[in-house]
Amino acid sequence: MRKVVSTLLIITGVLILTISIYQFYQQKISTNKTLDKAQQLVFKRDGQAKMVDQFSPKENDVIGVLNIPKLERSLPIIEGTDEEMLEKGVGHYSSTMFPGQDEQILLSGHRDTVFRKFGELEIGDRLIVEMPYGEFEYEIRKTEIVASDNTTVIGPKGEEVLTVSTCYPFSYIGTAPDRYIIYAYPMKHLK
Numbered sequence: 001m002r003k004v005v006s007t008l009l010i011i012t013g014v015l016i017l018t019i020s021i022y023q024f025y026q027q028k029i030s031t032n033k034t035l036d037k038a039q040q041l042v043f044k045r046d047g048q049a050k051m052v053d054q055f056s057p058k059e060n061d062v063i064g065v066l067n068i069p070k071l072e073r074s075l076p077i078i079e080g081t082d083e084e085m086l087e088k089g090v091g092h093y094s095s096t097m098f099p100g101q102d103e104q105i106l107l108s109g110h111r112d113t114v115f116r117k118f119g120e121l122e123i124g125d126r127l128i129v130e131m132p133y134g135e136f137e138y139e140i141r142k143t144e145i146v147a148s149d150n151t152t153v154i155g156p157k158g159e160e161v162l163t164v165s166t167c168y169p170f171s172y173i174g175t176a177p178d179r180y181i182i183y184a185y186p187m188k189h190l191k
Contacts, residue, residue, distance in 0.1 A: 052100040067128040099136035138184035
């Protein structure tokens, strides 16, 4: 009987591991496809010079690219933060502004997919947001950890600030109780 139970536990473990690996690679493929779309969108910006005031994406649209030089990562930005969007990349919280609008821009992503190694970022590191109408560089100036139900991080700031959030702790298994928040401020408008 022990041998049967041991064998069943091993099979269950292998099955769970296989499913996890499959889901990880499916998400990675989806993010890479979306990144290709995002890079094409921002690449075309020279030929279709839009202004930020004319930019009005719909939910689930690919809207730009988030570059994280320290982590050597380029991630697609999707309009909206529902699970469907976050499976493809970084979500833009729809009630917040866009780069160049002098107010809060809020981006969110999963800690175990697009924001893996996010804890390695430090004060002074840069984040670059490429949009169809320009490229914007931000410097990380502050981080904080808040409860997952704390919504005070969302709202008018009186100045442009790129706020990036993900679940915390980074190595937590299951639904994390907190959120890791990065506040980055404009350095300069690049293009």
